[in-house]
Every structure is written in C-alpha cells, then in structure tokens.
Amino acid sequence: MSLFLQFAFLLSVILFCAKAAGYLSVRIGQPSVLGELIAGILLGPSLLNLLGFSFIEHSLAETIKLLGELGVLLLMFLAGLELHLDELKENMHIAALSGTFGVVGPVLLGWGIGALFGMTTPAAIFLGLTLGATSVSISAQTLIELKALRTRVGLGLLGAAVFDDILIILLLSVFLAFQGGGASGGIGILWIIVRMALFVLASFLFGMRILPWIIRQVSKLQISQGLLVATLALMLVYSIASEYFGGLAAITGAFIAGLMLARTPEKERIETGVHSLAYGLFVPVFFVNIGLSINLRTFPMQALLFTLVVVLVAIAGKWLGAGIGARLGGLSSLESAQIGAGMISRGEVGLIAASIGIANGLVNNHEFSAIVVMVLATTLVTPPILRALFARKQVEAKASQLEAEQAQASSDAVKVEAS
Numbered sequence: 081m082s083l084f085l086q087f088a089f090l091l092s093v094i095l096f097c098a099k100a101a102g103y104l105s106v107r108i109g110q111p112s113v114l115g116e117l118i119a120g121i122l123l124g125p126s127l128l129n130l131l132g133f134s135f136i137e138h139s140l141a142e143t144i145k146l147l148g149e150l151g152v153l154l155l156m157f158l159a160g161l162e163l164h165l166d167e168l169k170e171n172m173h174i175a176a177l178s179g180t181f182g183v184v185g186p187v188l189l190g191w192g193i194g195a196l197f198g199m200t201t202p203a204a205i206f207l208g209l210t211l212g213a214t215s216v217s218i219s220a221q222t223l224i225e226l227k228a229l230r231t232r233v234g235l236g237l238l239g240a241a242v243f244d245d246i247l248i249i250l251l252l253s254v255f256l257a258f259q260g261g262g263a264s265g266g267i268g269i270l271w272i273i274v275r276m277a278l279f280v281l282a283s284f285l286f287g288m289r290i291l292p293w294i295i296r297q298v299s300k301l302q303i304s305q306g307l308l309v310a311t312l313a314l315m316l317v318y319s320i321a322s323e324y325f326g327g328l329a330a331i332t333g334a335f336i337a338g339l340m341l342a343r344t345p346e347k348e349r350i351e352t353g354v355h356s357l358a359y360g361l362f363v364p365v366f367f368v369n370i371g372l373s374i375n376l377r378t379f380p381m382q383a384l385l386f387t388l389v390v391v392l393v394a395i396a397g398k399w400l401g402a403g404i405g406a407r408l409g410g411l412s413s414l415e416s417a418q419i420g421a422g423m424i425s426r427g428e429v430g431l432i433a434a435s436i437g438i439a440n441g442l443v444n445n446h447e448f449s450a451i452v453v454m455v456l457a458t459t460l461v462t463p464p465i466l467r468a469l470f471a472r473k474q475v476e477a478k479a480s481q482l483e484a485e486q487a488q489a490s491s492d493a494v495k496v497e498a499s
Contacts, residue, residue: 086136090144091365093130097123098364111222111463113367118460120371131372144369151366152217153334154358157315159220159238160338161351162229168239168339171232174409174419175239178402182240182423183247185401186211189393197386199447202259206442209255210434210451211394213248215427215459216241217331221363222463223422226470233415236406237422238335244423245329246276252433253327259440272327279326283318283333287340295344307346308353314341329429370427374456380446387450391457398424398458418469425462430455 081089097119105115123130131141168175190211194204219237223229229238253272291314298310315337322333341350379387403420407413426433434451437443443451 081135083137083140087140087143090130090136090140094123094144094368095361095364098368102364109467111225111467113218113221113225114460114463116364116367117371120368121374121376121456122371123368124372125375126371126377141372144365144372147362148366148369151358151362151364152331153315153319154354154362155217155221155366156331157334157338158351158354158358159224159229160335161342161347161354162224163235163238163339163342165339165343167230167235171235171239174232174236174406174411176243177409178236178405178419178423179240179243180247181405181408182214182398182402182420183212183244183251185404186394186397187251189397190390193389193393197389203442203447205255206437207390207447207451209248209252210426210430210437211390211397211454212244212251213426213429213433214241214244214398214423215425215429216422217366218425218427218459218462219422219466222466226467228470232411233418233422236409236411237419240402240405240419240423242332242335245332249276249327249329252436256440259442275325275327279322279328280336283321283336284340287336288343291340292344295341295346299346299349305353307349308357311341311350311354370459373431374452376453379449379453383446383450386446387453390450390454394426394454394458395424395461414469414472418466421462421465421469424465425459426455427459430458
C-alpha cells in the first residue's frame with residue numbers, strides 16, 4: 081500500500097470514528113468533544129493501536145499530529161472570532177484574578193505533593209508547574225456547543241487562559257534558568273517579558289490598523305476563496321509570531337488573530353469558511369490525536385497512589401484556584417465554579433510541559449506516566465463537568481422565572497379581589 085493510501089486510510093478511520101463518537105456523546109447529553117477524545121483513546125495504543133498497524137508507516141503519526149496542531153489553531157481562532165474586544169476588556173479583571181489564582185494554587189499544591197512523595201525539590205517544583213498549565217481549547221469547544229462563549233463566564237475563561245499561558249511560561253523560564261545556572265539567567269528572564277509585551281503590542285496595533293485594510297482589499301479581488309486563504313495565512317502568521325517572537329503558545333497568536341478579524345465587516349464570511357474547514361477535518365483530528373498519543377498499557381501500577389493524588393490535586397487545585405479568583409473578581413458562586421471547571425483541562429499544553437521535564441531529567445518514567453494520566457483525566461472530566469454546571473444554571477434560571485411568574489399571578493389575583 082502506498083504512503084498516500086495509508087494516510088487516506090488513517091484519515092478516513094479517524095474522521096468517521098470521531099464523528100460517530102461525537103454523535104453518541106451528544107445523544108447521552110454530553111459534549112461531542114468527550115466522545116472524540118474517547119475515540120482517540122480506543123484507537124490509540126491503549127486498545128487498537130491504529131498507528132501501529134503493520135502496513136502503516138511510523139512517519140504518518142507525525143503527519144496526523146501536525147494536522148491536529150492545525151485543528152487547535154483553527155479552534156482557538158474561531159473562539160477569538162466569536163468575541164468582541166470590548167467585551168473581553170470589560171472582563172479583564174476577572175480574567176487576571178482567575179488566571180493568576182489558577183496558576184498559583186496548583187503550583188503550590190503540586191510542589192507540596194511532590195515533596196510529600198519524596199521527589200527532589202526541582203522535580204517537585206516542576207510537578208507543580210505542570211499542574212499550573214491549562215489548555216482552554218477543550219473548554220472553548222464545549223462552550224461553543226453550549227452557546228456560552230460570549231457570556232461573562234466564556235469571556236473570563238478565555239482571558240484567564242491567556243494570563244495562565246503567560247504566567248506559566250514565565251515561571252517555567254525562571255525555573256529552567258535557575259536549573260541551568262549561568263549569569264545570564266536574570267537577563268534572559270527580562271528578555272522573555274519584553275518579548276511577550278512587544279508581541280502583544282505589535283499584534284494589536286497591526287490587527288487594529290492594518291489587518292482590516294488587508295482583508296477589505298482581498299475581499300474585492302476576483303479570486304476563488306481568496307478571503308478564506310488570506311484569513312488562514314494571517315492566522316498562521318500570528319501563530320508563528322506568537323511562538324517564535326513572543327515566546328507564547330501558538331494558540332495565543334491564533335486567538336488574537338480571530339479577535340482582530342472579529343472587528344471587520346467580513347467576519348461572517350470568514351467564520352462560515354473557517355468553521356466548515358475546521359470542523360470538517362482538522363478539529364476532529366486534533367481531539368482524536370490526544371487519545372492516540374496516550375498509552376495506558378505502559379502505566380506502572382506501582383505509581384497508582386501517586387497518580388491518583390496528582391489527578392485529584394490537579395482537578396481540585398485548578399478548579400478552586402481559578403474559581404476563587406473569579407469570585408474575587410465579582411462573579412457569582414456558580415459562574416466562578418464554571419470558570420474554575422473550564423480551566424481544569426491540561427490537554428496538549430500539559431503533554432508539552434511533561435516532555436520538557438523528562439527531556440531535562442527533572443522527572444523519572446513513573447512520574448512522567450503519572451503526569452500523562454493526569455493530562456488525560458483532566459481533559460476527559462472537563463466537558464461533562466462544564467455541561468453539568470451550565471445545566472444547573474439553566475435549571476436555576478427556569479426556577480427563578482417560574483417564581484417571578486407565580487409572584488406576578490398572585491399580585492394580579494390580589495388586584496382583582498381588591499377591585
């Protein structure tokens with residue numbers, strides 16, 4: 081079988097299983113993303129090991145991964161496209177508090193758990209930093225399905241994720257600088273902060289002053305799908321610049337690109353094209369690939385207790401930390417719980433952090449396995465928790481409406497009797 085036919089086979093199986101599992105997940109009252117994640121686990125080395133079939137070239141695993149990376153960029157771009165900059169600015173204080181507390185809480189708890197289980201101080205600190213990471217792509221997809229992305233919770237959650245991204249990168253950079261030693265550590269950390277600030281400033285200035293003009297000119301050209309192609313190119317440029325020049329995650333750049341293009345008159349045309357491309361191909365591959373990258377068969381049973389504690393601390397630390405920050409920012413208890421739950425998932429960000437740890441010798445194989453299981457568990461529990469919390473909000477809203485209607489009916493009855 082040729083390499084192309086192998087690739088076509090893999091892609092057809094992944095897309096079919098993703099959509100079928102997503103449909104079944106929706107039928108039982110859960111977000112489709114949960115089914116797609118579970119489909120990936122079943123197709124991965126934990127059960128079927130699709131990429132390990134004898135007639136499949138190993139190099140195709142990297143190809144599927146790259147398609148998935150494009151999927152998460154498109155997902156975060158669409159999340160940004162759903163929002164307005166003014167709405168995001170109004171909720172910035174909530175985002176700052178939630179993002180900061182959502183990092184500090186898990187980092188300190190993870191550090192303490194590592195020390196309790198006899199890990200070295202550098203390894204314990206690194207475990208805490210891993211627990212402080214957040215991957216908001218899973219939550220963003222769930223909120224889109226729930227039509228809650230433009231609520232105070234959705235806006236606060238996306239803003240908090242940006243703060244989380246910046247803080248974790250800074251803390252990891254400081255930590256690795258001290259671990260590596262050298263006199264340039266302080267200067268290097270300062271340069272990281274300057275790079276981030278310059279990128280954010282430049283991306284917003286370009287997005288507000290030049291980007292609308294580019295889109296307007298492209299939309300006038302008689303080119304097949306010219307606007308869609310220009311949009312994708314700009315999204316990729318923002319993503320590249322975010323990681324290469326700004327030192328931030330590529331998804332942050334994609335999110336900012338979407339936020340900037342949301343201000344243009346061509347927003348609806350852009351959204352229609354990108355949405356079809358993303359959810360028809362790239363986004364399902366991204367969610368399935370998370371499961372494909374995890375092998376539960378190799379999990380060491382002697383690390384079971386440590387893993388269970390890490391998973392519980394990861395969920396509770398992020399939920400409580402981000403939730404407390406949101407509560408201090410003025411949200412209600414339910415809204416704070418929703419933001420905290422939305423920050424639980426570690427996704428691909430947690431896997432990247434774990435790979436840094438094992439590459440630098442900061443964690444051993446057992447600790448690495450525990451972190452991988454933590455990433456999987458937090459990614460799986462986030463969608464159903466969010467769904468349950470938003471269902472509770474709907475129930476409370478209906479109850480309040482019913483009470484108001486009953487009170488109005490009683491008032492009307494009193495007026496009738498009085499007359």
